[in-house]
Amino acid sequence: MRATVYLIVGLPGAGKTTHAKQLELEAPALRLTTDEWQILLFDYENPEDRRDLVEGKLIEIGMRTAQLGTNVILDFGFWSKDERTALRWIAAAVGARCQVVYLPIDAEEQRQRIMHRFTTTPDQTFTISDAELAEWRTVFEPPDQAELDGTHLAPAPPDHPTWSAWASHRWPSLPELAENPVT
Ligand SMILES: Nc1ncnc2c1ncn2[C@@H]1O[C@H](COP(=O)(O)OP(=O)(O)OP(=O)(O)O)[C@@H](O)[C@H]1O
Numbered sequence: 001m002r003a004t005v006y007l008i009v010g011l012p013g014a015g016k017t018t019h020a021k022q023l024e025l026e027a028p029a030l031r032l033t034t035d036e037w038q039i040l041l042f043d044y045e046n047p048e049d050r051r052d053l054v055e056g057k058l059i060e061i062g063m064r065t066a067q068l069g070t071n072v073i074l075d076f077g078f079w080s081k082d083e084r085t086a087l088r089w090i091a092a093a094v095g096a097r098c099q100v101v102y103l104p105i106d107a108e109e110q111r112q113r114i115m116h117r118f119t120t121t122p123d124q125t126f127t128i129s130d131a132e133l134a135e136w137r138t139v140f141e142p143p144d145q146a147e148l149d150g151t152h153l154a155p156a157p158p159d160h161p162t163w164s165a166w167a168s169h170r171w172p173s174l175p176e177l178a179e180n181p182v183t
Pocket residue numbers: 010011012013014015016017018019035077113114116117118125
């Protein structure tokens with residue numbers, strides 16, 4: 001049976017990691033959560049350029065794992081549709097299924113959950129201001145129905161020959177897929 005790559009999508013505090021920890025037992029699946037690595041490596045500083053490198057490597061490991069037949073959860077947030085489309089395309093290229101899992105959250109509930117988390121488990125998170133929360137909400141692109149159904153895949157942007165090439169530009173540590181990915 002083909003493995004599934006789950007893309008966990010949502011704003012900070014939406015409950016992504018909580019959900020991913022349940023799913024890793026139910027699916028079962030290998031869970032890859034960027035924040036755990038960022039905190040370990042950079043001690044709560046959360047440098048964006050390093051985050052991109054960490055994510056690229058986790059995607060490489062995750063896609064290879066899925067290719068080998070084990071389900072994988074990428075718990076990254078994936079705010080942009082292009083990011084999600086690129087990873088859906090790569091999953092298909094390595095012979096895996098892909099499921100976008102969207103966890104919507106309204107602004108007030110989000111604020112409460114983030115405050116709650118900061119008081120109960122401060123070691124597992126970065127600090128987030130109200131201004132950041134408001135700004136991020138304007139940047140976030142919620143998945144559309146075709147993404148949730150796993151149907152239509154848009155063609156790669158014109159300046160990139162494939163979605164894999166686009167993804168290696170977005171995540172510089174992610175190698176571009178060979179034409180015939182290793183089996
Ligand atoms: N369904 C839920 N109902 C109520 N509280 C929840 C729910 N899911 C998660 N929480 C709580 O909300 C807080 C945020 O959850 P979690 O850390 O899973 O969010 P996240 O989406 O992974 O956030 P981030 O993007 O910052 O990593 C935690 O304190 C968690 O216990």
